Amino acid sequence: MKIKPILMFLVLIGLIGIAVWTSQKESGSINESEKPAESFQPVKGNGQTGLKPGNTLPDATLTSLEGKTVSLKEFRGKKVILNFWATWCPPCRKEMPDMQKMYSRHKDNQLEIVAVNLRYTEKSTKTVSDYVEKRKAAFPVLLDSDGKVSKKFQAVSLPTSYLVDSNGVIQKKMIGALSPGLMTEFIKRSK
Known part of the structure; x- marks a missing residue:
């Protein structure tokens, strides 16, 4: 009968799955006590430059769609949503209207939304400019022309x-x- 080899195969796959899960849990890849991704919990800074909660945001200088040189440190003193995106990215297209509504409601309350476009992945700057204009995005849009800033900020997935x-x-x-x-x-909840 062929059921025994199939059953053994399924048991083997199950054991491999358990071994992988256990390995990830022990290495810290899985943390059962973490809050869901949609939860926001403020943290206290430790003054270190880095890309994890609690680290100080590294500085970077980029060019805006208008051709102005902008440094991220210019936004200190405001709450900032720093967003890395591209015109071809479906989830980016989904969130942009919500970001614009939030910006319109809260820009006077010391909120800044800074959208860093991965320009090096786009056909042209005009593609980005047309996209932003069509969606009436009023927040600053900066261009990462060579990919150095997205690499520095580990913006791999968009x-x-x-x-x-x-x-x-x-x-x-x-x-x-x-x-x-x-x-x-x-x-x-943030200061």
Whole structure:
């Protein structure tokens, strides 16, 4: 009968799965006590440069769509949603209207949304400019023309966002589209 080899194969696959899960849990890849991805918990800064919550946001200088040179340190003193995106990215397209609504509602409350486009992945700067204009995005759009900034910020999957408090301390790194609820919670709970 052929059932015995199939059953042995399924048991083997199950054992491999358990071994992988146990290995990830022991290495810290899986943390059962973590909050869900949509939860925002403020953290206190430790003054170190880095890309994890609690680290100070590294500086970077980029060019805006208008051709102006902009340094990220210019946004200190405001809560910042630093978002890495591209026009061809479906989750990026999904979150942009929500980001614009949030920006319109809270820009006077010391909130800045800074959208860093991965220009090196786009057909042209005009593609980006047309996209932003069509969606009436009023927040600053900066261009990462050579990929150095997205590499520095480890923005490999798009969108990648950093929620940064007014002291320049990273509160959360999010991979995937930001929900309006998470943005609202960040605005309310961070300093």
